[in-house]
Amino acid sequence: MSENREWMYRRFLPDGAFNPAFVRGLQEFIDFANSREDLMDGHKIRCPCRRCDNIKFHTSRNVQYHISKNGFVLNYHIWRFHGELEMMATEYNQFDADDDNEDDQSTYHNMAIDVAASQFNIEQPPNPEAQQLYDMLSDADRELWPGCKTHSQLSLVARLMCLKAEGNMSERCFDQWLELIKEILPEHNLAPNNFYSTKKLLSEMGLPVEKIDCCRNNCMLFWGEDSEDIECKHCNEPRYQQSDTSSACSSRTLVAVKKMFYFPLTPRLQRLYASKATAADMRWHASSVDDGIMRHPADSPTWKHLSQKFPSFAEESRNVRLGLSTDGFQPFGQLGQQYSSWPVIVTPYN
Numbered sequence: 001m002s003e004n005r006e007w008m009y010r011r012f013l014p015d016g017a018f019n020p021a022f023v024r025g026l027q028e029f030i031d032f033a034n035s036r037e038d039l040m041d042g043h044k045i046r047c048p049c050r051r052c053d054n055i056k057f058h059t060s061r062n063v064q065y066h067i068s069k070n071g072f073v074l075n076y077h078i079w080r081f082h083g084e085l086e087m088m089a090t091e092y093n094q095f096d097a098d099d100d101n102e103d104d105q106s107t108y109h110n111m112a113i114d115v116a117a118s119q120f121n122i123e124q125p126p127n128p129e130a131q132q133l134y135d136m137l138s139d140a141d142r143e144l145w146p147g148c149k150t151h152s153q154l155s156l157v158a159r160l161m162c163l164k165a166e167g168n169m170s171e172r173c174f175d176q177w178l179e180l181i182k183e184i185l186p187e188h189n190l191a192p193n194n195f196y197s198t199k200k201l202l203s204e205m206g207l208p209v210e211k212i213d214c215c216r217n218n219c220m221l222f223w224g225e226d227s228e229d230i231e232c233k234h235c236n237e238p239r240y241q242q243s244d245t246s247s248a249c250s251s252r253t254l255v256a257v258k259k260m261f262y263f264p265l266t267p268r269l270q271r272l273y274a275s276k277a278t279a280a281d282m283r284w285h286a287s288s289v290d291d292g293i294m295r296h297p298a299d300s301p302t303w304k305h306l307s308q309k310f311p312s313f314a315e316e317s318r319n320v321r322l323g324l325s326t327d328g329f330q331p332f333g334q335l336g337q338q339y340s341s342w343p344v345i346v347t348p349y350n
């Protein structure tokens, strides 16, 4: 693709008329984009106009109109969203870089390989966050005591927490059991000492919880660009509890009137792809066969309707479909009428 693409950003001649080179080039671009059916959405192509920024798909006619009106998005000399980089990668593989333009070519080459790796299943090393998790896991996966074959520190901790939750065990009871387990185990074992250290070990696995302050009347969250506000921008209720004895409460101990717990979604979804087993499950819905029997949300008309409506989303089976549900309850029964909790639960349907 050595041809000159200057025409892309010279839409008009000095007298204000369309530049014939632009009109010609635009037609070439449209033809090129239409030659790569695999990158199209049905008969629509990605629109590289300044507004759509290669995100939206439109018919050729509309794309032509958009580009004439808005111009090409800046620095789009290589039509990489329309398949040009892959072609260049193969071209440069054939001719070894012996040209005068070596630098340029190797950058293009690397870019092409990046794109290729993300499009095809080439194994890549984990990113730093994933690597950190794997390191932590292998660290916690040590044998419970020298020579132990049945449990690792991690498996014990996970089991214990599960028992605690299922049996509704108090922290005190948990600590006492742990004490007993520690006594029974051989010396130099890695069993945690108490609930606190158990929880700490698990929290290092890094699925954080955020506490976000909210308005007393539920109008807004003090989050994002509002995170520094001290009163609600809708009802002007203060964010923090007002101290009646102003001297006792210094500015250091601000207590929010209301808080919500947020379990950040993105790292949890990423985690589903961090293990081979769950990553395969996340794509299971794409391999299920439609035999007319309803077994999974993927068999439902709603699922299919969504796929039809958003074909480019449906095309990538790794995209996550989430169901959202919520219901209110009174945590203290009828006794505490003034309290209510509304958990909002998001479930991946893949």
Ligand SMILES: [Zn+2]
Pocket: 047, 048, 049, 050, 051, 052, 053, 063, 066, 067
């Ligand atoms: Zn456009």
Ligand SMILES: [Zn+2]
Pocket: 215, 216, 217, 218, 219, 220, 232, 233, 234, 235, 236, 237
């Ligand atoms: Zn408010």
